[in-house]
Amino acid sequence: MATMPPLAREGFHAPGIEEFEWPNIIDLHLFGLDLGINRVVLQMFLVTLTTWLLFYLAFRTPRLVPSGLQNVMESVVDFIRTQIVLENIGRDGLRFLPYLTTLFVFVFLGNLGGVLPVISFPLNGRMALPSIMAICSLLLFISVGVSRQGFFHYFRTALFPPGVPWPIYILLTPIELVSTFVVRPVTLAIRLLANMIAGHLILSVFFVATGYMLTSMNISTLFGLGALVFSVALVAFELFVAALQAYVFTILSAVYIAGALEPEH
Amino acid sequence: MSQPEQPGRPGGGADVVWSIIGTLVAGVLAWGGIGWLLDRWLGTEFLVAVGVLVGAAGAFYLIIRRYGSG
Numbered sequence: 001m002a003t004m005p006p007l008a009r010e011g012f013h014a015p016g017i018e019e020f021e022w023p024n025i026i027d028l029h030l031f032g033l034d035l036g037i038n039r040v041v042l043q044m045f046l047v048t049l050t051t052w053l054l055f056y057l058a059f060r061t062p063r064l065v066p067s068g069l070q071n072v073m074e075s076v077v078d079f080i081r082t083q084i085v086l087e088n089i090g091r092d093g094l095r096f097l098p099y100l101t102t103l104f105v106f107v108f109l110g111n112l113g114g115v116l117p118v119i120s121f122p123l124n125g126r127m128a129l130p131s132i133m134a135i136c137s138l139l140l141f142i143s144v145g146v147s148r149q150g151f152f153h154y155f156r157t158a159l160f161p162p163g164v165p166w167p168i169y170i171l172l173t174p175i176e177l178v179s180t181f182v183v184r185p186v187t188l189a190i191r192l193l194a195n196m197i198a199g200h201l202i203l204s205v206f207f208v209a210t211g212y213m214l215t216s217m218n219i220s221t222l223f224g225l226g227a228l229v230f231s232v233a234l235v236a237f238e239l240f241v242a243a244l245q246a247y248v249f250t251i252l253s254a255v256y257i258a259g260a261l262e263p264e265h
Numbered sequence: 266m267s268q269p270e271q272p273g274r275p276g277g278g279a280d281v282v283w284s285i286i287g288t289l290v291a292g293v294l295a296w297g298g299i300g301w302l303l304d305r306w307l308g309t310e311f312l313v314a315v316g317v318l319v320g321a322a323g324a325f326y327l328i329i330r331r332y333g334s335g
Contacts, residue, residue: 161327161330161331163330164330168326171296171319171322171323172323172326172327174295174296175288175291175292175295175320175324175327176291176327178291178294178295178298179287179288179290179291179292179295182291182294183287183291183294184287187283187286187287187290251280252280255280
């Protein structure tokens with residue numbers, strides 16, 4: 001037993017939700033708020049900078065026949081344009097293309113941290129970013145509706161679905177109010193957050209367990225080898241989820257904007 | 266991408282699914298919340314359950330009215 005590596009002797013400890021807590025690197029308290037800089041905040045700066053750099057470098061000197069980074073970023077913009085904007089809003093929605101493209105790239109890069117070595121933390125696994133982005137989309141579709149239809153007309157069509165006998169509004173209006181202005185942003189944020197938390201926990205547990213089995217020097221080592229091979233597939237799956245969730249967040253924002261532009265008939 | 270003929274607003278699919286789930290949750294939350302508040306106000310205990318049922322019924326009505334004909 002004395003030759004066993006320390007990891008095996010200590011027993012297996014599955015990583016839990018404490019994986020998402022990071023201590024402050026720089027302490028900063030303002031007005032009773034903890035505005036300290038921790039690893040997650042640094043990663044936020046990094047993702048913001050990377051998003052900006054990607055677009056800046058790609059379109060700084062655009063060429064008629066794109067190559068390299070311009071090619072990649074043009075295909076991203078084209079994807080959002082055809083698959084999200086034109087498909088869900090129509091030509092009218094092209095002025096929201098910059099917002100939706102930035103949103104998609106930002107959410108994707110935030111999620112991508114979860115599968116990148118060294119970083120290995122999904123930014124959207126913390127509530128801050130998903131909720132702020134969901135609030136941005138909420139404010140955007142409300143302001144689009146108000147500016148397109150006028151304040152009273154927008155809230156009338158949003159809260160009082162047409163073609164219903166008026167006593168039914170007592171039943172339906174609270175549902176429409178909660179559905180449009182509370183459930184929409186909350187589900188937008190929680191869907192992204194929960195997917196990222198689950199993905200990160202699965203990866204953490206899997207990798208820690210693989211390491212534990214590989215170093216246990218008994219029959220488990222064989223399972224560890226199998227798990228090591230399987231972990232490649234798991235990382236690929238998380239990469240897929242990162243892209244899918246960025247797509248879902250963007251497409252639902254587009255759908256909400258479309259609903260505000262064109263009221264229900 | 267092949268699109269089925271859609272005379273109304275483009276899109277459909279993902280947004281319809283999420284809209285249905287959202288309406289159901291909203292119905293239960295809105296009227297369940299009203300029932301809960303009434304319970305606290307009146308000192309009763311059954312109105313939250315009535316609220317949840319009423320909310321679910323209202324949400325079903327909204328969903329069927331909106332998507333039932335298509």
